Amino acid sequence: MLKEQNEIRIGPADMKAIPHPGVELRQMLEDRGWSQTDLVFVLGCHPKSVNQIINEKQGVSPAMSKALGEAFGLAPGHFSELQRAFDLASADEPDPSVLLRAQMQKNYPIREMVKRGWIQDGDADSLGKQLARFFDVRDAANVPYLAHSAKKTSYEERAIPPVQLAWLFRVKQIARAIAVPKYSERRLLDAVSKLREMLAAPEEARHVPKILGECGVRFVVVESLPSSKIDGVCFWLDENSPVIGMSLRFDRIDNFWFVLRHEIEHALQGHGRGDPEGMIDAELQGDQAGTGSSVPEEERIANAAASDFCVPRQKMDSFIARKNPFFYEKDVLAFAKLNNLHPALPVGQIQHATGRFDYLKKYQVKIRQFVLPGTIADGWGQSPALAMEI
Structure with a gap:
């Protein structure tokens, strides 16, 4: 015998009106002229199993749904659907x-x-x-x-990816809470020379926030959010209030100075003025660190300035041309000492030029431990208390 394929569909307006399956079961017994005892005989079950359902004190199990389907010539899941609809209608509404x-x-x-x-x-x-x-x-x-x-x-x-946007707005929140003197482009240019003298020792990075602050530049470090791949940003709180934000997602001395100088150049050039998100720099370690035609003009300018700051371009090109393809460690160390650089900086340039990113990796020391103590930072277990927070 073919059984009816009854499907129960529920709309939001019906939710409160869904009855217990026992209501329909009572009606079916009445239509057939059966008593509860008759149904117990047909099903071969304990009387309590039927009585509890009919009196709406117990739900219909999948096994009972199949048995009732056989008894009344219905689809095996008919009573299960009734039970599901009732349970859903009876459940508490979720928190908004x-x-x-x-x-x-x-x-x-x-x-x-x-x-x-x-x-x-x-x-x-x-x-x-x-x-x-x-x-x-x-x-x-x-x-x-x-x-x-x-x-x-x-x-x-x-x-703009939302995860980067969230990071950017956290930098903005913190930057607004920092007091600095009026921005001076001239002082920032002078500061670049002062920063250039600090490239030989990782601990010198602790002076960066103070030096930038004296130029009227707010410097903020916010740990990157998962999957954001963001390195830094330069934006303006107003027409004359630049902010430099960094994530330090690559905790290496060469990356720190490259990204910092990159963002400083954006500020010096006035890049991002008038744009709410400024210049967001993501994955500077990859293709965006180049100077090719596929890289936007503003990024090419900032990349060139950052690269020349870390290692004078002419000297680096000459060294690579003379030593390629054999870059001996002693030669790199001598080059770094001659130019008052930490070895990690020429190492980073050689890695980028050759594509060998494992080359002398041991010299790419961590720097975050020197940067954070003197910086208003968010992340790595610390969070500044801001008046705007609830």
Whole structure:
């Protein structure tokens, strides 16, 4: 005998009206003129099993659903569907913040942001207010990349990855809390020469925040978020207030000085003035560190300045031309000493030129331990207390 393939579909308006499967079972018994005892006989089960369902004190198990389907000529899953619909209708409504958390987590590493103290976990209203404050918008409906955004933002139109955007806004928050004198391009140019004298010893990096601050440049270090691949940024709080942010995701002396000088050049050139996100630099270690035609003009300028700062371009090119393809360690060390450089800086240039990124890697010492103590930083277990935080 073919059994009816009854499928139960539920809409939101029906949820509160879904009855217990026992209601339909009572009606079926009445239609057939069966008593509970008759059904117990047909099913060959304990009387309590049927009585509990009919009196709506027990749900219908998958095995009982199959048995009832056989008894009444219905699909095996008919009563299971009734039970599923009833359970769903009877369940408590989820906290409204679940939807907001899902929308947030879809794009932003929210758990990491909560862990880092950028926002605090809470109900939907609290999360919405905190996100709006974090992203400097009027309300949560305008937070970039959230599914319920009222309109597209300039960040989305320019395809800035949301994880990089979150990092950028944290840098902005911290930068606003830093007091510096009026920005002077002349002082920043002079500072470049002063910084150039510090390239031989890793510990000299501790002076960077103070030197930049005296030029009117706010220097901020924020640990990168997972998968952001961001190295640094240069942006302007206003037309004459530059900010340099770094992630230190590569904890190496050569990378630190290259990225720092790269961002300084953006500031000196006025790159990013008027743009809310400024100049975001991601993956400078890769193709973007080049000077080819595929690299934007502003990045080529900054890369050239950074490269020449770390190792004078003419001297480095001459050394590579003379020694290629055999770069002996003693020659590299002698070159570094002659030019008052830490060995990691020419090593980094040689690695990039040859594509051998394992070459003399032992000289690429860590530098974060020297940078953080004198810097307003966020990450690695520390978070500055800002007045704007809840």
